[in-house]
Amino acid sequence: MADPTGFLTTPREVATRRSVAERLHDWDEVYPDTPGAVLLPIISKQAGRCMDCGVPFCHQGCPLGNLIPEWNDLLWRDEWQDALERLHATNNFPEFTGRLCPAPCETACVLGINRDPVTIKNIEVALVDKGWADRRITPQQADWHTLKTVAVVGSGPAGLAVAQQLTRAGHTVVVYERADAIGGLLRYGIPNFKMEKSVVDRRIAQMESEGTRFRCNVEVGKDITGDALRARYDAVVLAVGATVPRDLPVPGRELSGILQAMDFLPPANRVARGESVEGQVTAEGKHVIVIGGGDTGADCIGTALRQGAASVTSLEIMPRPGEDRPASQPWPTYPMIFRVASAHEEGGERVYAVSTSELVGDADGNVTALRLHDVVLGERGFEKVEGSDREIPADLVLLAMGFLGPQGQGLLEQLGVELDPRTNIARNGSYATNVPGVFVAGDAGRGQSLIVWAIAEGRSAANGVDAYLTGSPSSLPRPINPTDRPLTV
Numbered sequence: 001m002a003d004p005t006g007f008l009t010t011p012r013e014v015a016t017r018r019s020v021a022e023r024l025h026d027w028d029e030v031y032p033d034t035p036g037a038v039l040l041p042i043i044s045k046q047a048g049r050c051m052d053c054g055v056p057f058c059h060q061g062c063p064l065g066n067l068i069p070e071w072n073d074l075l076w077r078d079e080w081q082d083a084l085e086r087l088h089a090t091n092n093f094p095e096f097t098g099r100l101c102p103a104p105c106e107t108a109c110v111l112g113i114n115r116d117p118v119t120i121k122n123i124e125v126a127l128v129d130k131g132w133a134d135r136r137i138t139p140q141q142a143d144w145h146t147l148k149t150v151a152v153v154g155s156g157p158a159g160l161a162v163a164q165q166l167t168r169a170g171h172t173v174v175v176y177e178r179a180d181a182i183g184g185l186l187r188y189g190i191p192n193f194k195m196e197k198s199v200v201d202r203r204i205a206q207m208e209s210e211g212t213r214f215r216c217n218v219e220v221g222k223d224i225t226g227d228a229l230r231a232r233y234d235a236v237v238l239a240v241g242a243t244v245p246r247d248l249p250v251p252g253r254e255l256s257g258i259l260q261a262m263d264f265l266p267p268a269n270r271v272a273r274g275e276s277v278e279g280q281v282t283a284e285g286k287h288v289i290v291i292g293g294g295d296t297g298a299d300c301i302g303t304a305l306r307q308g309a310a311s312v313t314s315l316e317i318m319p320r321p322g323e324d325r326p327a328s329q330p331w332p333t334y335p336m337i338f339r340v341a342s343a344h345e346e347g348g349e350r351v352y353a354v355s356t357s358e359l360v361g362d363a364d365g366n367v368t369a370l371r372l373h374d375v376v377l378g379e380r381g382f383e384k385v386e387g388s389d390r391e392i393p394a395d396l397v398l399l400a401m402g403f404l405g406p407q408g409q410g411l412l413e414q415l416g417v418e419l420d421p422r423t424n425i426a427r428n429g430s431y432a433t434n435v436p437g438v439f440v441a442g443d444a445g446r447g448q449s450l451i452v453w454a455i456a457e458g459r460s461a462a463n464g465v466d467a468y469l470t471g472s473p474s475s476l477p478r479p480i481n482p483t484d485r486p487l488t489v
Contacts, residue, residue: 003048003076010049012116013042020346024306027192027272030342035099035122036129043126046119047075053110057332058120060487061108063456064090064097065479068105068120075127084131087124090479092161092455093203095132096186098125099195100451102295102339104486107325108332132202139209142170148469151176151233153220153411156184157451158442159239160207161458162465165476167212169466174233175212178219184241188266191299193306193342197273221411230415235437235465238425239458240411242403242443248291252359257281257367261296261400268303283309287393289370290314290348291356292400295341300398302343312348313392317375317382320352333487355382357389359397370394406444422447427482430464431457439465445482456480 003010015038017023017030031038039046050072058068067086074083087094098121109117131137148171152163155177167173181187183200208214220229229236245260247253259281267277283304290300293316304312321338329335344350353375360369374388405423406412412425417433417440420426424447425433425440432439441461442454456479466474 003045006045006048006076007051007111007115007118010045012049012119013046014119014122015039017342017345023193023342024346027306029099029196030193034129034133036126037133039122039126040130043123044076044078047072047123049111050076050118051111055110057108057110058105058118061105061332061334063453063480063484063486064459065456066090066105066124068118071127072118072120072123075123080127080130080134081136084127084136087127088137090477091124092164092459093157094124094128095199095203096157096195097452097455098122098128099199100190102334102450104334104450104452107334113331137206139206140168141210142168144170145172146170146469148172148235149174149233150235150237150465150469151220151229152237152239153229154184154239154241154442154444155182155214156186156239156241156442156454158241158444158454158458158461159184159237160203161455162237162239162441162462163212163458164207164210165459165462166465167207167210169462169474169476171466171469173212175214176218176220176224177214177216180216182214182216188269189262189296189299191265191269191303192272193302194299219410221409221414226411226414230435230437234469235439236415237461237465238406238411238415238417238433238438238440238444239442240406240444242405242424242448243407244404244423245399246401246404248356248399248401250356250358252361252367254365255359255361255367256365257395258359258397259399261292261300261398264398265296265299265303268307281396283307283312283396285310286395288312288396288398289392289394290398290400292316292402293318293350293352294400294402296402297398297400298341298343300400301348302341302346304396304398305343305346305348309396311393314348314350315354315356315372316350316352317355318352319377320350329489333489355384359394360391367394367397370397403443403448405447429481429483430467431461431482432464432468437468439468453480457482 052069071083071086103121106117150173152175163173267280288304288309325335354372358371374385375382418426441457460478463474463476463478
């Protein structure tokens with residue numbers, strides 16, 4: 001245990017963000033420096049709040065199995081390098097999770113039973129950001145090469161994790177990405193104000209130095225067929241994500257000015273990095289409606305506000321959660337409580353317990369308004385509250401209602417992989433599909449999930465691939481099974 005009285009004497013503190021008035025005028029991260037640098041003056045004392053529990057439930061909250069009490073203790077003792085090594089022992093990309101993960105580890109923290117939990121996410125990002133700043137994060141070369149080759153399709157967190165693990169195990173790994181830059185959603189789906197792309201670039205540079213090869217602007221299934229990929233490589237890993245968006249089947253859906261979130265965010269991210277995007281749809285001067293109250297919806301809010309939207313309204317079909325953990329979601333489960341992201345601090349209105357009934361347009365086919373009504377959760381699902389119909393102005397409607405599964409056309413059809421009842425790619429306990437030598441990791445097999453689950457899937461799938469290539473049990477870590485899910489009641 002680090003500080004024996006830390007959890008009693010030290011209050012919880014988090015990183016201080018820049019003022020809303022300042023950050024709305026740029027696309028930089030919402031902190032005055034890197035989040036890790038901002039945290040340095042307070043982070044050692046925050047690490048000292050960890051009780052080093054006999055049974056650390058933070059391990060259960062995080063699918064990566066992060067050794068949280070260990071690196072808290074080491075950081076409190078000012079042993080930064082040892083703490084960084086314990087952090088990297090279970091997590092390939094803590095600079096990603098420290099910025100983007102909603103921290104289920106904190107909701108499982110034992111201290112959180114009756115007081116504020118440890119700031120695990122802040123400690124994580126402080127550790128890794130300082131490691132990068134001090135140039136202590138270096139490439140890890142394989143001791144020997146197996147002469148086996150692996151193709152990884154997709155360069156999101158799952159694809160990058162499986163690629164790094166297999167490269168370090170001595171295999172030759174090539175990552176294919178259909179976009180013009182590596183990173184998947186990390187690159188073009190996540191706005192800069194949540195994570196600047198230099199954070200991705202430095203990790204990619206490390207992976208290239210370790211031997212991982214990257215091929216951008218290659219759409220597997222079109223530019224190279226699935227059969228050709230199988231013929232060229234000893235194993236193929238599908239980390240293509242869950243990219244099919246959930247749609248809104250209401251009258252007026254065909255109107256102009258209604259976009260899926262992933263048709264709105266990537267162009268904005270490109271422009272933020274200095275590119276010019278022909279035909280970009282922006283929120284400037286428009287009344288923007290965001291349908292969906294999750295992380296993607298928050299990203300749309302922050303982006304629309306920076307583009308100069310006249311107003312932003314976020315709609316969510318679920319009722320507004322409470323401030324406290326509900327009795328039906330006891331510790332250590334991840335509770336549905338009212339959360340405020342940085343984008344929510346910046347403006348806009350959040351409306352709960354409503355459903356869209358119709359999208360209204362003008363004579364030119366442009367959306368002008370959205371009709372909605374209140375709903376309550378009844379025996380047969382969400383039921384309309386009579387007399388609650390109303391109309392709000394809408395010049396731009398963004399659909400951020402989640403994703404249904406991987407794109408079935410093209411590569412998956414060519415490979416002949418089977419899908420499960422939820423339209424995800426079916427796999428066995430080793431992350432292998434029904435096609436010999438073809439594996440799946442991340443949202444493509446699990447369904448839409450958190451970044452920590454994607455990285456855990458990548459690490460676990462690497463274990464299955466390594467065992468397949470070597471013909472013997474793998475020594476690579478396997479933090480989760482394909483069937484594992486977050487703890488619920």
